[in-house]
Amino acid sequence: MRKGMQILNDPFKNKGTAFTMAERRELGLLGLLPTHVRTIEEQAAETYALYQSKTAGIEKRHLLMEIFNTNRTLFFYLMKQHITEFMPVVYDPVIAESIEQYDERYLRPQDAAYLDVNHPEDIEEELRAAADGRDIRLIVVTDAEGILGIGDWGVNGVDISVGKLMVYTAAAGIDPAQVLPVSIDAGTDNQQLLDDPNYLGNRQHRIHGERYFAFIDRFVDRVEALFPKSLLHFEDFGRGTAAKILDKYQERILTFNDDIQGTGIIALAGVLGAMNISKEKLTDQTFLTFGAGTAGMGIAKMLYEELVRQGMDPAEAKRRFYLVDKQGLLFEDTPGLTPKQQPFTRRRAEFANAGQLTDLLSVVKAVHPTVMIGTSTQPGAFTEEVVRELAAHAKRPVIFPLSNPTKLAEAKAADLLKWTDGRALVATGIPAGTVNYGDVDYQIGQANNALIYPGVGFGALAAQAKVLNDEMIAAAAHALSGIVDPDQPGAAVLPPVEKLADFSKRVAITVAQSAIDQGLAGKGITDAQQAVEQMTWEAKY
Structure with missing residues (x-):
């Protein structure tokens, strides 16, 4: 792929129509964008007007996710301006609807790492691939057994990890290039998902017990090795596992369980x-x-x-x-x-x-x-x-x-x-x-x-x-x-x-x-x- 196209397809580097003419020449973007150069303020005003034209919360979220997936800087500029309005849309309560419709609305993996409980030997490779050389400082991981008030949603629950990290950046100012959402696909006991031909996760009942915790141990070990300066945030794990995981690691590594x-x-x-x-x-x-x-x-x-x-x-x-x-x-x-x-x-x-x-x-x-x-x-x-x-x-x-x-x-x-x-x-x-x-x-x-x-x-x-x-x-x-x-x-x-x-x-x-x-x-x-x-x-x- 040409250098210019790589930049336009990288949400951490893309500025869209805000690239100056000098930047366009330097980065190989000439001819890849409309001629007029816009400021971030102009981009934000146009995008917000489009946002306001949407009526349903899920449609508003879908638009914001399109911006998030293409231009992180513009997304967070907008979110800072409208944080009270956007919070219920990018996170709770609209995110519940987004999770339930994840398979139908899936477009991009949103720079998340998807880990398969059936292949613990691949954890390191999967984390490396998702990080793509970035200096990861914050990881939000979920196995989605206990999502919000809606229960077990399997791999669909990755939206929780993505949404949590959005709030971390909008509220506290963590660099979005330094975060990594992680989904642990340990199966699901949600029969609706198991019966759904469009479900994107493992079509198997949840793994529990020794095999499950061995996977968690290996995951934590690989995170510590690959990202030693990171905080590992556990989110929406089940009642039977969340406390056990926190008790095991709380005094050993920098970790946090939001539900507890x-x-x-x-x-x-x-x-x-x-x-x-x-x-x-x-x-x-x-x-x-x-x-x-x-x-x-x-x-x-x-x-x-x-x-x-x-x-x-x-x-x-x-x-x-x-x-x-x-x-x-x-x-x-x-x-x-x-x-x-x-x-x-x-x-x-x-x-x-x-x-x-x-x-x-x-x-x-x-x-x-x-x-x-x-x-x-x-x-x-x-x-x-x-x-x-x-x-x-x-x-x-x-x-x-x-x-x-x-x-x-x-x-x-x-x-x-x-x-x-x-x-x-x-x-x-x-x-x-x-x-x-x-x-x-x-x-x-x-x-x-x-x-x-x-x-x-x-x-x-x-x-x-x-x-x-x-x-x-x-x-x-x-x-x-x-x-x-x-x-x-x-x-x-x-x-x-x-x-x-x-x-x-x-x-x-x-x-x-x-x-x-x-x-x-x-x-x-x-x-x-x-x-x-x-x-x-x-x-x-």
Whole structure:
């Protein structure tokens, strides 16, 4: 292929019609582009006008992906200008529809590495080919067993890795040429995909157990060998594997699991923000998590560790938690408990009516929680009766229906405010508009992991941290919770998405500083702000 065509087909180098005439002569582009030279501002204005002409979210995403696949700089220039508008389109909730339609809409592999669990011997070659000589610093990998609220989507879930990395760049400023999305095709238990003649992944049921974890071990080993300065971000792995993988590697390499740690951080930040508004103490709260899977347990663990950091006895701190799953309240003798659930279960002897605590309402009546967080994917589970019962025993009830996409949310923000006479402190897992109640405009914080993981990961990378530990993660939560004005009527418990780039930088600096303070930063890195600024990439030609 001619040099000029190679450049036009390289999204990391392509500028499209913005190549100057001098650049066109130098790079062999003469005759390959229309004569008029445009600025990036003109390109962005034209593209945004075309974007606005699309009505369906999936069509808007399709257009943006065309730009992403051909010109990364223009894509991220646009996304920075319209980040609040683009976030739900390039990621949650529209990405769920994109995943479900992946086979039908497949055009390009989007510079991802596709790893086949049946061929572990090819991992290194596949990673090298996808990286194509680039200096990879950040990898987002998924096996797509537990996508968002939609479950197992096999190789289609690669869109999750691509979307996460988009947010990392737009929010924190990681160079898009230094990132690598990875799909581990371990099969799928989604019968719809197995029966679909257009499905692009392995037509086999999921691999589990020793063979699966041996593949993960080999993958991690090859990543460390090929990309020693990288952060390995695990995303949307199944309930049975995510925690095992994190526990195995967390203290050995620079790694992060967004479903466990990211969800935990954002929930902690939201609760801390709620405490800033209510002027109450975290150590005075009683916590109920509805949904005791990967996300729910990540939240419980993060809140528990914060209680201990604030001086509470560990045994007393654990007694502040009640886990409710599909069986009802989880007891120490509940069948099928996971290792993460076991420390937070209750004894039946604590309750005179233990056998009746099989639904959310009965548990709320029995334990009177002050903080209720939902990760259940059970739509409408926070009913009016449940919420009014909760509010009867809490001055400022903290209620976070975090399940997404929209159709799976436990409640709507407007209903929560109505049912609590405006007293509830609310964060949602999906974007929510301002709610007017009682002549007050309530800003609803979105407990979106995108508010936190870009800054966390970028800060760790900027500091060249050896590991990403709990102290760094807790520092990130406190940095995020301290941004909103708690004295503003109707104040949100979390900052708005439109300021994502600003507070991602603040979080990054905080995390980098934590690494420096703990002696975990790279050689010669002593200034957190300087380290973050030096690594920050800008979308400009």
